Amino acid sequence: MTSETLLEIRSLTVKYRTRVREVKALDGVNLQVATGEIVALVGESACGKSTLGLSIIGLLPQPPAVVESGEILFAGRDLLRLRESQIAAFRGTRISMIFQEPMSSLDPVYRVGDLIAEAIDVREKRKVTRPFGPFEMTNPAYKDGRDGGFKRVFGVRNPRSNRKRAYSAEVVEALRKVQIADPAKTQEKYPHELSGGMAQRVMIAQALIEGPSLLIADEPTSALDVTTQAEVLNLMRSLRDEIGASIIFITHDLAVAAQIADRVAVMYAGDIVELANVGDLFRQPQHPYTEGLINSFPRQFKDEGGLEAIPGEVPDYHTQIVGCKFNPRCRYALDRCRVAQPDLIEVRPSQKAACFLRYPE
Amino acid sequence: MSEILVVEDLVKYFPLGSSGFFDRLRGREVPKVHAVDGVTFSLRQDETLGLVGESGSGKTTLGRAVLMLDPPTEGKVLFEGQLISELKGEELRQIRKRMQIVFQNPNSSLDPRARVKDIISEPLHAFKEFDKGSVNETLLRVMEAVNLPEDSLTKLPHEFSGGQKQRIAIARALVLNPRFIVLDEPTSALDSSIQAQILNLLRRLQDEYNLSYLFITHNVGVVKYMADRLAVMYSGKIVEVAKTRDVVERPLHPYTIALIASAPRLEPERKTGEIPLTGEIPSAVNPPNGCRFNPRCAYAEELCRTKEPELREIVTGRFSACHFAERFLSSHLPRAENGSPDVG
Numbered sequence: 001m002t003s004e005t006l007l008e009i010r011s012l013t014v015k016y017r018t019r020v021r022e023v024k025a026l027d028g029v030n031l032q033v034a035t036g037e038i039v040a041l042v043g044e045s046a047c048g049k050s051t052l053g054l055s056i057i058g059l060l061p062q063p064p065a066v067v068e069s070g071e072i073l074f075a076g077r078d079l080l081r082l083r084e085s086q087i088a089a090f091r092g093t094r095i096s097m098i099f100q101e102p103m104s105s106l107d108p109v110y111r112v113g114d115l116i117a118e119a120i121d122v123r124e125k126r127k128v129t130r131p132f133g134p135f136e137m138t139n140p141a142y143k144d145g146r147d148g149g150f151k152r153v154f155g156v157r158n159p160r161s162n163r164k165r166a167y168s169a170e171v172v173e174a175l176r177k178v179q180i181a182d183p184a185k186t187q188e189k190y191p192h193e194l195s196g197g198m199a200q201r202v203m204i205a206q207a208l209i210e211g212p213s214l215l216i217a218d219e220p221t222s223a224l225d226v227t228t229q230a231e232v233l234n235l236m237r238s239l240r241d242e243i244g245a246s247i248i249f250i251t252h253d254l255a256v257a258a259q260i261a262d263r264v265a266v267m268y269a270g271d272i273v274e275l276a277n278v279g280d281l282f283r284q285p286q287h288p289y290t291e292g293l294i295n296s297f298p299r300q301f302k303d304e305g306g307l308e309a310i311p312g313e314v315p316d317y318h319t320q321i322v323g324c325k326f327n328p329r330c331r332y333a334l335d336r337c338r339v340a341q342p343d344l345i346e347v348r349p350s351q352k353a354a355c356f357l358r359y360p361e
Numbered sequence: 362m363s364e365i366l367v368v369e370d371l372v373k374y375f376p377l378g379s380s381g382f383f384d385r386l387r388g389r390e391v392p393k394v395h396a397v398d399g400v401t402f403s404l405r406q407d408e409t410l411g412l413v414g415e416s417g418s419g420k421t422t423l424g425r426a427v428l429m430l431d432p433p434t435e436g437k438v439l440f441e442g443q444l445i446s447e448l449k450g451e452e453l454r455q456i457r458k459r460m461q462i463v464f465q466n467p468n469s470s471l472d473p474r475a476r477v478k479d480i481i482s483e484p485l486h487a488f489k490e491f492d493k494g495s496v497n498e499t500l501l502r503v504m505e506a507v508n509l510p511e512d513s514l515t516k517l518p519h520e521f522s523g524g525q526k527q528r529i530a531i532a533r534a535l536v537l538n539p540r541f542i543v544l545d546e547p548t549s550a551l552d553s554s555i556q557a558q559i560l561n562l563l564r565r566l567q568d569e570y571n572l573s574y575l576f577i578t579h580n581v582g583v584v585k586y587m588a589d590r591l592a593v594m595y596s597g598k599i600v601e602v603a604k605t606r607d608v609v610e611r612p613l614h615p616y617t618i619a620l621i622a623s624a625p626r627l628e629p630e631r632k633t634g635e636i637p638l639t640g641e642i643p644s645a646v647n648p649p650n651g652c653r654f655n656p657r658c659a660y661a662e663e664l665c666r667t668k669e670p671e672l673r674e675i676v677t678g679r680f681s682a683c684h685f686a687e688r689f690l691s692s693h694l695p696r697a698e699n700g701s702p703d704v705g
Contacts, residue, residue, distance in 0.1 A: 044552035045523075181639075195642060196416075225415035226579060230623035230633045252553065255582070255625035259633055278629040296557035297627055298586035301606055302409070306564070307586065309557035313522045329554075 006246050007033040007056065007214060012070030014051055016317075017063065023317040025051040025065070027270040030344065035213070038240055038247040040257035040278075042293075043267035044314045049250045052267075053216045055080075056248070057097050058087040074214070093123075096207035100219040102199035106191040112202050113171050113187030119209040120167045120174075177242075178205045179235055197228030201235065211243065218250045233260050254293050258282055266290050269315050269325040272344060276351035286353035288330045324356070332357055365541055365573045366404040366427060371436035373397040373419075373426050377646060394645045396422040397433070398597035401672070404541070409567065409574040411588030411605060413581060413620065417642060419597040420577045424543045427575065428460055429453060441540065458488055461534035465546035467526035471518040477529055478514040484537045503532040506569070507562060524555035528562070535566065541573045548583060560586060581624040585609055593617045596643055596653040599672055603679035613681035613689045615658045652684070660685060 014026040026048045033039050041049040054060045056072055058079060072079040074095065079087060099105045106115060168187075175183035178201040191199055200220060207215060217236070221229040237260060240247055249260055257264050257278070264281045266274040266289065274287040285291040292310035300307075312329035315321060321328065327337040336356050344354040374393040384391065397419045404410045412420045426433045429445055438446040445456050464470040471480055481500055504511060507528040518526055527547060534542055544563065548556040560583065566572060576587050584591060584605070591608040593601040593616065601614040612618045619638045626633070638657050643649050649656055655665040664684050672682040675690065683689075 044554060226581065226625075227415060227619055227623045227636055227638055230625070230636050231638075233625070233633065234635070253625070254553065255627050258627050258629040259625045261629075282627060282629055293553060294627065296554050298557065298560060298580075298582040299627060301585055301609075302564075302587060302589060306561055307557045309561055310554040311558075313524060314552050314554065316522065 004035050005032050006035045008073040010071040013068040015066050015068055017066050024270055029272055033246050036244045038260055038262045040249045040261035040264045042257045047267040048270040049267050050218055053218050053250050057091055057095050093210045094212055095214045096212040097216040098203045098207050098220050100222050102203045108191050112189050116171045116174050117167045119206045120170055123210050174205045196224050200232055214246045216248045274353045280351045286347045286358050287355050288332050289326050363406050364403045365406050367439040368427055369401050369437040371400045372434045373422050374434045392646050395597050395648055400599050402592055404573050407571055409576050409588045411584035411591040412577045413584050414594030418594040420594050421545055424545050424577050458537045459539050460541045461539040462543040463530050463534050463547045466550045467530045470530055473518055477516055481533045481536055503535050507532045523551050527559055543575045545577045600682045607679050613675050613686045614683045615660050616654050
């Protein structure tokens with residue numbers, strides 16, 4: 001299964017630092033993502049899954065976030081050592097991100113066609129040489145578009161007036177690729193006229209324009225209805241097969257991870273506590289937290305007995321836990337768990353867990 | 362089992378914008394959102410009726426309408442044999458003691474500046490249902506019922522986690538000893554490990570306090586675990602009602618089939634396949650002619666585009682609003698859950 005590694009995260013530690021306190025959001029996280037692989041990051045609120053996603057694409061709000069240590073190797077380069085201008089060259093091109101709320105991520109004043117065309121335009125502009133300064137576009141795409149007098153008045157070409165016409169074929173193609181039934185009609189709509197599922201497809205279409213090799217999807221289906229969610233999940237799977245991009249899929253829903261992922265990383269309070277192939281993880285969970293999550297997933301009927309809930313609460317940012325962070329909620333906890341923190345060790349090939357119970361004697 | 366709640370032909374429209382004076386003079390009809398459009402169901406004593414459907418299908422509106430929080434436009438609501446949709450003022454207020462609601466997001470349903478003790482005792486004060494000595498006793502009793510420590514009474518909501526806040530909201534609903542509680546997505550805002558705790562708590566309380574629940578959710582797994590009977594809503598109508606097991610395992614309406622099939626399963630070997638659904642959720646302002654589901658239905662025929670189907674009993678205890686529901690009785694369809702071993 002393991003082809004070449006596209007992304008490698010090595011002992012990444014991220015803290016959020018404010019004047020009054022310091023909170024460790026990620027605590028030495030290691031993760032590898034192979035080319036064409038879908039890795040799901042699963043965990044409850046405040047476990048660090050979004051922080052991990054944002055650090056990869058260089059969108060962590062710094063301050064308050066501070067990267068304490070670690071490396072994020074993408075295509076052989078450490079993203080954390082790059083200057084902002086260098087990261088910007090990766091962001092949106094080699095690495096793209098889609099967010100939970102499609103409605104709030106799409107600019108409400110532009111039509112769908114313009115939103116897609118803008119992404120194409122950014123890509124095309126990068127290719128263009130500009131011999132006579134910024135106003136002289138030699139991009140062939142601009143030749144057929146008319147300006148409507150915009151240049152006469154403002155002295156600059158109006159990029160928006162042309163974009164849609166110049167790129168219309170590609171816009172339609174991009175929308176068709178994300179299975180929008182009527183691209184010609186949809187590109188004339190504004191975001192508020194779209195349903196949640198359609199808006200999320202437009203987001204995905206935007207993210208795919210540059211042909212990224214890594215797509216980070218942060219809860220992309222959590223705001224959608226189940227029927228739409230199933231469609232978007234199917235779409236993302238088929239896109240992966242088509243374009244061969246790797247996907248990091250962040251979700252709080254274990255069942256969604258089961259549906260989409262090749263490998264699953266279960267996170268708890270800033271650590272990856274279990275990392276395994278999706279089949280192994282659900283068949284034989286090795287970490288008590290994973291086991292608890294699976295057991296607390298409602299799937300039986302009312303008359304078929306109760307659910308086994310994990311006791312206690314999800315630790316929030318100001319609780320300091322000594323030892324394994326799951327020990328206060330763990331029913332197998334040993335004395336050792338209250339003192340030291342277990343490492344993520346290989347329990348068997350392609351399955352790792354951070355639990356003392358799995359340590360060899 | 363006697364019926365605690367009977368709802369007949371309940372309709373709730375929301376007018377769109379204000380109806381202009383001149384519009385009314387000209388007799389022009391104001392466009393309205395058909396949020397709930399002719400719903401009939403009943404809830405038995407000690408029973409949980411699940412109400413599932415996607416966003417915009419009218420489940421929350423229905424929940425609020427049966428409590429008379431948003432009085433229905435038309436239709437009857439009978440609670441414990443009393444026609445409450447005709448009641449007003451003090452009479453209605455007295456009925457409210459016996460019916461309660463728990464909302465989705467405890468962060469917004471609890472007053473951030475009130476102490477837990479005040480939040481939970483407010484219903485008691487509102488109904489003057491106490492003598493001074495017994496208030497504390499009642500508070501401690503409900504706090505124990507929802508597994509919150511006694512010292513939480515003097516704390517403020519922000520000192521609690523999401524799950525604990527939902528426990529407080531449940532305690533507030535319990536304090537007047539209601540018979541019937543509307544649970545409007547009570548676990549949707551919670552983490553998955555906490556969701557199971559709250560679901561178990563609600564089931565235990567139902568047994569201890571002999572409660573009847575109307576459980577509103579979009580999560581098929583949750584409703585399966587909670588409900589005795591299940592009603593599926595689509596575009597303001599109930600399209601299928603039956604015992605939960607029947608609805609989940611042998612659905613009799615194409616929308617239910619799609620809904621059950623698209624719920625993600627925990628087994629990675631069983632991927633959600635193609636969903637037999639096309640198109641978009643219809644507009645609630647101008648619902649489509651005929652069956653409301655026909656534009657998205659994989660099985661739609663000419664009749665579906667012209668005639669609106671009634672909710673009718675297909676087999677004893679199993680109701681469906683599909684002209685062709687009988688077809689789904691035979692098992693030529695892929696069974697949605699625990700069905701054929703389609704491992705692949």
